[in-house]
Amino acid sequence: MTYTFKLGNKTYKVGFEEKEGLSLFSIDDEQKEIEFLRIDESTYSILVDNQSITVGIFREGKKIQVFHEGDLYELEAVSGRDASQAEGTGSLNITAPMHSRVVKILKKQGDSVEVGDSVIVVEAMKMESELKASASGTVKEIRVKEGETVEKDSVLVALSDSE
């Protein structure tokens, strides 16, 4: 079985076969024998070359969270077609990082923004945060009003890139 995982902005192809109680894991033509054991609902013990690795895993469909040594990694299992799409450029839109309230909109439609420019101020947990443009471009549309409450991941300001 071959899996394609998206981790950050990179995609990786890995192989995974189960044979006679052992699992064979391969990446870049290098194959390793691994043995894994599920300890409780989210804890897995993996032994590879006598190295003992404990990881936390949570999976919902294609989305996988892996916790290792303090850091949480979010991966997505993508099929071949999704993988090619994933390599395209990401959206420039500014989205709400969490359920929050719009405090102030600092740009108006048609304004050009540079990467790192503050575009909108939101408040959650009594903390104001300025959301910044991740690339240079133009404000295409402002989709919220000051004072409005917004849900996580909703698009607040649509940007189009400079080209």
Place this chain on the structure above:
Amino acid sequence: MFKKILIANRGEIAVRIIRACRELGIATVAVYSDADRDALHVMLADEAYHIGPSKPSESYLVGEKVVAAAKKSGAEAIHPGFGFLSENEAFAELCEKEGVVFIGPSAEAIRLMGDKVTARKIAREAKIPLVPGSEGAVSDVEASRVAKKIGYPVMIKASAGGGGKGMRLVNSKENFESSLRMARSEAFSSFGDDSVFIEKFIQQPRHVEVQVLGDRHGNLLHLFERECSIQRRHQKVIEEAPSGFISQKTRKNMCEVALRIAKAVDYFGAGTVEFIMDQEENFYFLEMNTRVQVEHPVTEMITGIDIVKWMIRIASGEKLPFKQSSIKMQGHALECRVYAEDPATNFLPSPGPLHYVRAPSGPGVRDDSSVYSGCEITSFYDPMLSKLVVWGNSREDAVDRMLSALREYVVLGVRTNLGFLIRMMRDPEFRKAQIDTGFIERHPELLVPEESDPEVILMAAAVAMNGGSNQIAQGKTASSSGWKLFARRVGVSGNPLL
């Protein structure tokens, strides 16, 4: 001693206070909002009263509802914890009027120390060193005049503030106006008061504070200092006791000064006098917090004195049985605040379902937590999950122990600062106690994991695809019996509720 106490708080501090009460044989009453029906403090308390919607302003901040719950339950005293009503003099007065004991200082001490401007005035009269700045709240025009006079960088601070809210550092004249606007707006939304004052910004400052404890019979003691210089967004993340920086001479001076200001307001209960310190060990009074601090456990670890229990005993009228000379500090304690937040995005809170948590244990490790696998981290409240506290013979031992404990922690569902904390414990400057409040800003490399071979992560992902999703995988389980699994979980956490 009281027979029943109401805890007017939530989260880990409510759990901490309930535990102290249980040890003292006192019955406990929890209060909770809509969002907290499934909270750990509700489960651990003997009684629980619903006090309204999830928004703090409609539940945990409504003094009348809390006092009504106390009277209905027959609780004789209220412990306010920190935040919420803990430094609200009107609430302390309301308790007194309704015949319920407020576990804390007098309403008068809260009033005097709660307003930073008044607190500075008292400090000035008591000849306590102060940072140069405006004498009280200022208008926009006056603010920029003072800033110009004392010279940039300056701090803008909310008069009614705390916890870094309504606070802004301004490095140059150009940013002053916008920062002032943001500080006022944040102050207003957090405290309902937009007045601010201006202060000189100390370069590479350290945050050192002294714990004081006084009874109602005039005995007032200090429990040495804590250093809380590792901060993000002006909020503490890592605290320790004692400071790994100051000399014995500075310690002695600082503790004496702290007692002097506490005495000036006839302080009783637990309180903390906060100082800002420059690299030459000059220290200036910042403020006094008239409540239990988040970081109180590190002081408990080095002195062996249970601060929360003493707050309760003092409120019931007991005398402190020890003298200053008999209080000794031993070893070194560290606390890491484990937050549901993402260090990679300037520590933005990361609310959501907490799918799974496993806390570390072992010698000298204490985890003050209020979360469990399957609970929800809502955006209504502070995103702190737990306080991981360790004790060691020396600072070096404590840092090593903290590193080891942090590496055992597992949290799935929400993003946390655990990886960042691990990298902090490995940082050579931190290990040498070369820290100040700008440390995190100077070390952005600690915020994200180092670029490394993702092999282990991909291996885990492949295992995830083969190991099922929400149920224990078929065949490849460690134990097939539900009871064995349950026993294992209890064995790991020590508490079936966790």
